[in-house]
Amino acid sequence: MGAERESVIGGGAVGTACALDLSVDAHVHTGFAAGRDAVGVVVSAADRAGLTALTFADQAGPDTTWLTAYSDAVRRARHRTEMNLRVAAEVEVVRSDGWLALPADLAPLDALSVAVSCLPAGGELLTPREVRARLDAGLMDASQVAELLVAATVKGVERASRYVPSQLARPLALLGQAGLDDSAVTPALIADLAAACRATGTVVEVSEAWRSPSPRVVEMLLDAAVTVVPASDARYAAEVGRWQYLRRV
Template sequence: MTLTLDDLLLGDFHVHSTFSDDAVSTLAENIRSAEAAGLREIRLTDHVRSSTTWVPDFVAAVAAERIPAGLTVFTGVEAKLLDATGAVDTPAGLVVCAEGGVDAIVIGDHQFPGTDGPWSPRSTRERLDAGLSDDDALDLLIDASIRAMERTPHAQLAHWFSILPKVGLSERQLGAARLGAWADAAARTGTVVEVNEKWTCPGQEAVAALLAAGARIVASTDSHDARSVGQYDRVPQIVRAATIDADATDRPEVNR
């Protein structure tokens, strides 16, 4: 598989609007910014939980927008990974990849997937301090990630592994075996994985594993303000570093 970095950076697959309570820009403002940045693709994505009822309004609002020539607009809802079973916090009856629905479920690792539900970063650190080993915690995260991909068609992983520094762990602790299993699952299930500008993750080793597995990566800003749509600094660095790693191990190439 050959992927051109320039082409990768012509997409922004995680952009929030005022349908999310922590974003400041409208759908129209995000679309105009994507056009101004010369993007070819954008995924308009907003936060949901099981109680969310506005998804049909969101889909209708996107459909009503003027889409500039040369820009393809996709939709998504961002829902958090809940627990070790891979459950995801989506609204009941959510329509995906069908008329009146969104194009993808963007899964976020906002909390740690615990055995009895989502663990906050503080609660996870307390469990680690009380004796939960780093290895067991990392196994929980990878196993839950794989299960979430297996049970969630049309998925995209958002800012994956951003939870790790919040609980005092690091991507570097994951190791090749865990990253390989995670990346293989992404390829096998057709899950898209974004390289996230805001959170600078997943990192070089994880992206190299995705490339080796043949999984699809996309770029995202996780924008909450239209001024940052399509504006990349960290993503190219991560992907270039992953390419060097890939080349060193005879993996697929991402061209500069």
């Protein structure tokens, strides 16, 4: 079945059904940063997969100098496809107040994809391995990690949305990397996250590559009327618009 005819049915706003449109891929990488292939190669692969929309979201930060060339490459590709192509950048939350490691110039971007790969805690930025070590030493517990992670995520999307439309990349994936189940994230915390996404218009990515968020969290977000989209997080063109986890969600 072609991607343009596929969907995954989940909970929607209360009392309704909502489908994830698998003809959309909301997060792909290219050779400009974490990926391996040129923009044109990725677009061709997306066309073959039957996609109708594609968001480029390469990792960027304060030292990034290639955003103009990146956006120019995507805009040139628009002349060779009927797909809707968007230019975004994946940026990291680096402080508990939601401070983002932003590129100097956001003008070339249509969106920001917000990621929390390390945990802001007490003025430090902890890697998943460091979080695990603190859990093992009894210096933190699962509920504290979940609260800190959701708080930083909420503040991050609030800050990003001030500049351009925002997306949330692989939400809560840090928990699994630190060896925690997302059951540590209470319904109240998910409600806080959902409220922030609704208030800021933030779209939540369901990542194929990271298997995040879990079906439980996706259902809760959909029930809270949050917009949720498929995201391959593809680093190779052959991975674009190819869904396995999304079909199981």
